Amino acid sequence: MSRTSLPLPSDRKKIIRQNTGDVTDKHSRTRRSVLWRWANTLGPLFGLALVTGLFALSEELRPIFFTGGNAKLILTQTVIVAIGALGMTLVIVGGGIDLSAGSVVALTSVVAASLLVQSVPPVLVFFLTVLTGALIGLINGSVITLLRMMPFIVTLGMMGIARGSAKWLGNNQTVNPEANGLNRIMEPENPLELFPLPTGVWIAVFLAIVTMMVMRHTVFGRYVFAIGSNEDTARLCGIPVQRQKILIYTLAGMFFGIAGVMQYSRLTQGDPTVAIGLELEIIAAVVIGGASLNGGSGSIMGTMIGALIMAVLKSGSSQMNWPTYMQEIIIGVVIILAVALDRFRQSKMDR
Amino acid sequence: MVLSSLSDSGVATDPSVPRLRMARVAKSFGATQALRGVTLEVAPGEVHTLIGENGAGKSTLMKILSGAYRADEGTIELDGEPFVPRGPLHARDSGIAMIYQELNLVPDLTVEENIMLGEEPRRWGVIQIQKLRSRARAALDQLEHAEVGLSTPVYQLGIAEQQLVEIARALIRQPRVLIMDEPTSSLTQVDVERLFLVIERLKAQGVSVIYISHFLEECQRVCDRYTVLRDGASVGSGELASASLDQIIRLMVGREMKAIYPRIEHALGEPVLSCRDLRGRNKPKSVSLTLRRGEIYGIAGLVGAGRTETLRTCFGLDAVRGGVIEVGQEVRTRTTPRERLRQGVGLLSENRKEEGLLLNQSIADNLTLTRFEPFSRGGFISRSRQVAVTQEWIEKLGVRTAGPGQLIGELSGGNQQKVAIGRLLHHDASVLLFDEPTRGIDVGSKAQVYRLIGELAAEGKAILFVSSYLPELLGVCDTIGVMCRGVLQEARPVSEWNEPDILAVAVGQEENH
Structure with a gap:
């Protein structure tokens, strides 16, 4: 009998504690909570400053690290993770997870390349590629909601399916189309200056702003938070939970499709073996940005900063000539630290 | 087996020494005095029933006995020796076994593994299967239910058989006192009879049983003596054979109605919600009612009678298996919460924290979640107007908070409840299904909720009010219906009830006799 099954008295105890606490320290608690909520937004930004500041300590790195050209490089390298992380933020805030992100990026990049090989106009290629991503998301979302399966399992399966399909479509090789408009999205025109930034960076910024508005200021955005926070409550409040969840995964797939176009553009070829493990990098960005894997919390701003933190870490460590295994260890530590801080903050708030 | 092992271990079986004696036990949680001097005496081999309304303190008392809580005052003696439970493990090792209302079995393990869970005979860390099996078998044999297969996974068993496994598990530890909390609430009549036979056998083996049940006639059949708790104090005990049900009920109730129930004049209008012979998946079994505009309709009944399920079925959260639901002029029986909300029906969940509210979201989002329309256009929400609307409700309802942006999990229970009710008001629902609206909130907030309910009725809203606390039903409602075992028995104007x-x-007194 390890579990007590009479919830009432312990419940009551908690409530009583709340009630008595309410009178005496309500005010200070409120102030504290406002402070912590600020920490929520500022935390990742502080992390970014910290990481950048650490690299600034190195005398030899400073002159090459703090240049317009390097900033452009970092921003360009962030684009794929950042766009993928926009979709992943939707999914994670909505209480789910999508492990197929990396494979979908690879598949859609091959789709883009294959269509270009067929001389489909680049603009149409862009739309069809994004549509492919959306379609995969639609399948993910439908299976998860209609068959009531765990998102982890379904998207794990889709991870294999998409990867396999990419290899199939590319005949197990890279697909190399002729030079075309899509190739230029991620192209740094003047590698030594910050501006002009590649179109891809502007697309990522634009998408981030739109997604931020959607999350904050639309009914759909509030529903995502509600579903991730407590699905039972969402149902009680008349939110069409299934439809919304399918929509969430479809939108996420769409973002992965856009990331796939970026991936193609960066390599100017469709490579079915690219972006392995990208989904974990994307999830890491979302989590470093302050989202909880339990759902119901997270922000686009946080996620974007999370993605930047990882890019800065990578760029900095490679310019310090640290071996890649060192980068991996550092990023691992940062993920754990970020979430540990988040836990700490939550436990403060629960008190 | 139990008897022999008891005498082996040298425990006195002298019937003049009570097996258990709890005297002047008191316990408070913060400012709330849950128990204020309870005395309970149980003889060896006696089946003793603990009777009281919800919240009278039965669970708290049993949790003290089984070591989950520590008493503030009072003494406990087991077989004449002082006993201070240091924790659940200590209580268990001292011979106190508890069988909870909801069973605590591991569904994927077999019957024998469940019975012996945590007590596996082992050598060098390896479980001795043969020994485990024979001891599990012995325990089941003791209950004379050898037909339960030892190697069957528990999830394949029915509720009654699972309960047997649970009892067998308790017997392994050779209990001196076995506590059964509402053991029959989910059993069929046949299984109840079989359980009574098991209790008779335990009794013959010298085990003392503390039997908690809302079904008084059951207690009369199976128990020897009773103790009645009311508002945390023991108010009477004696032989069940010489007590009438009326006497016991009077002991249970015995309090004055307090004047915290404002009567606000309101007139009844046309029917807005009616159910005819409504049936759900398990409960309700049969509910017929008509709720009028401006009416406060209370549903009384015991825990597990199917009141919550009735509300949920009406709201489209639980499946409908039969009958008809009519809202206004619209007959729509099978539907979704979304559709009900559109029809102007709102449900206040009994479970505020688990279901009712989004604890880690703001007051504004919680309050306006069902209706963003007043401050949104084309799917875009004006956050400033949302905050303004929320602020209005906060003031109207007297929610104590730092502001609309505060997370609702940070509020006290009473203030959370005001926001949950505020959501229905913001939605402008005209039919309100309130499930235990005053559960877990302080007295001051309760009075505010009663006043609010009265005002809503005066505005012409119709309220279906489920509560386990009879005084509030009698104080607030126009009509009260009583549910028993899934059936809404009868409804009368409040003036005809006590x-x-x-x-x-x-x-179910009238039903059974």
């Missing part, structure tokens, strides 16, 4: 009558219907 507490003993409601309890009598709720415990």
Whole structure:
């Protein structure tokens, strides 16, 4: 009998504690909570400053690290993770997870390349590629909601399916189309200056702003938070939970499709073996940005900063000539630290 | 087996020494005095029933005995020796076994593994299967239910058989006192009879049983003596054979109605919600009612009678298996919460924290979640107007908070409840299904909720009010219906009810005799 099954008295105890606490320290608690909520937004930004500041300590790195050209490089390298992380933020805030992100990026990049090989106009290629991503998301979302399966399992399966399909479509090789408009999205025109930034960076910024508005200021955005926070409550409040969840995964797939176009553009070829493990990098960005894997919390701003933190870490460590295994260890530590801080903050708030 | 092992270990079986004696036990949680001097005496081999309304302190008392809580005052003696439970493990090792209302078995393990869970005979860390099996078998044999297969996974068993496994598990530890909390609430009549036989056998083996049940006539059949708790104090005990049900009910109720129930004049209008012979998946079994505009309709009944399920079925959260639901002029029986909300029906969940509210979201989002329309256009929400609307409700309802942006999990229970009710008001629902609206909130907030309910009725809203606390139903409602075992028994104007009558219907007294 390890579990007590009479919830009432312990419940009551908690409530009583709340009630008595309410009178005496309500005010200070409120102030504290406002402070912590600020920490929520500022935390990742502080992390970014910290990481950048650490690299600034190195005398030899400073002159090459703090240049317009390097900033452009970092921003360009962030684009794929950042766009993928926009979709992943939707999914994670909505209480789910999508492990197929990396494979979908690879598949859609091959789709883009294959269509270009067929001389489909680049603009149409862009739309069809994004549509492919959306379609995969639609399948993910439908299976998860209609068959009531765990998102982890379904998207794990889709991870294999998409990867396999990419290899199939590319005949197990890279697909190399002729030079075309899509190739230029991620192209740094003047590698030594910050501006002009590649179109891809502007697309990522634009998408981030739109997604931020959607999350904050639309009914759909509030529903995502509600579903991730407590699905039972969402149902009680008349939110069409299934439809919304399918929509969430479809939108996420769409973002992965856009990331796939970026991936193609960066390599100017469709490579079915690219972006392995990208989904974990994307999830890491979302989590470093302050989202909880339990759902119901997270922000686009946080996620974007999370993605930047990882890019800065990578760029900095490679310019310090640290071996890649060192980068991996550092990023691992940062993920754990970020979430540990988040836990700490939550436990403060629960008190 | 139990008997022999008891005498082996040298425990006195002298019937003049009570097996258990709890004296002047008191316990408070913060400012709330849950127990204020309870005395309970149980003889060896006696089946003793603990009777009291919800919240009278039965669970707290049993949790003290089984070591989950520590008493503030009072003494406990086991077989004449002082006993201070240091924790659940210590209580268990001292011979106190508890069988909870909801069973605590591991569904994927077999019957024998469940019975022996945590007590596996082992050598060098390896479980000795043969020994485990024979001891599990012995325990089941003791209950004379050898037909339960030892190697069957528990999830394949019915509720009654699972309960047997649970009892067998308790017997392994050779209990001196076995506590059964509402053991029959989910059993069929046949299984109840079989359980009574098991209790008789335990009794013959010298085990003392503390039997908690809302069904008084059951207690009369299976128990020897009773103790009645009311508001945390023991108010009477004696032989069940020489007590009438009426006497016991009077002991249970015995309090004055307090004047915290404002009467606000309101007139009844046309029917807005009616159910005819409504049936759900398991409960309700049959509910017929008509709720009028401006009416406060209370549903009384015991825990597990199917009141919550009735509300949920009406709201489209639980499946409908039969009958008809009519909202306004619209007959729509099978539907979704979304559709009900569109029809102007709102449900206040009994479970505020688990279901009712989004604890880690703001007050503004919680309050306006069902209706963003007043401050949104084309799917875009004006956050400033949302905050303004929320602020208005906060003031109207007297929610104590730092502001609309505060997370709702940070509020006290009473203030959370005001926001949950505020959501229905913001939605402008005209039919309100309130499930235990005053559960877990302080007295001051309760009075505010009663006043609010009265005002809503005066505005012409119709309220279906489920509560386990009879005084509030009698104080607030126009009409009260009583549910028993899934059936809404009868509804009368509140003036024709009193507490003993409601309890009598709720415990199924009239039904069974």
